[in-house]
Amino acid sequence: IMHQIYEEPSKAIQLLQVFQSADGYLEKVTVRSHEGMSSDQLLLIIYIAVSTILFLSIVLSIRKIISLVQSHSFQWIEKIKFINTNAHGTPFSFFNFIFWNEKIDLQTETGRQIFQHEVVHVKEKHSIDKLSIQLLLIIFWCNPFLWLIRRELQLIHEFIADKKSVGERGGAALAAMILGA
Secondary structure, three states: OOHHHHHHOOOHHHHHHHHHOOOOOOHHHOOOOOOOHHHHHHHHHHHHHHHHHHHHHHHHHHHHHHHHHHOEEEEOOOOOOEEEOOOOOOOOOEEEEEEEEOOOOOOOOHHHHHHHHHHHHHOOOOHHHHHHHHHHHOOOOOOOOHHHHHHHHHHHHHHHHHHHHHHHHHHHHHHHHHHHH
16 A cells, blocks of 8 residues: 555656656647637638528529429420420520420410520520539639629520521511510
8 A cells, every 4th residue: 555655646746747848848838718710710601601502592493493394294396395384484494494384375476486595595505504604603602703704694695595596587576575575
């Protein structure tokens, strides 16, 4: 028993001697308390939050499109899947799908021009461009030039689709299509 009593203090003394021989090591260790988060951490959280919101918006849009595809039958028109629906926001195209609003009569001149407009979007593969820029915006949303590029790309797509869908009929047919839509 006597031996254990002397052993315990000697271990403590040895430990103190190790700390003392560390050449002031204990003096160099500082402890900082954190109250709240740093500005870098806050910016990172905001960046991730905005990226997450943009990602979720794409996911929700694609889910709505999948839901439309699953809840409606489609017809093949050339290599295009035509879905007739009364869903809000129609007509629009997505890859090789055209989602048509059943309130628009395809037998009218305006209906045929709008349909041709959507066919151009499908044939020109505008969905790939739109989806690509949206994916870039998820990562680089803070770059204002990407937002400008997205807007200009949308305008260019619409211009191309309008020009090709009207074809030889000219500006009067284009104006009639825009006013009729």
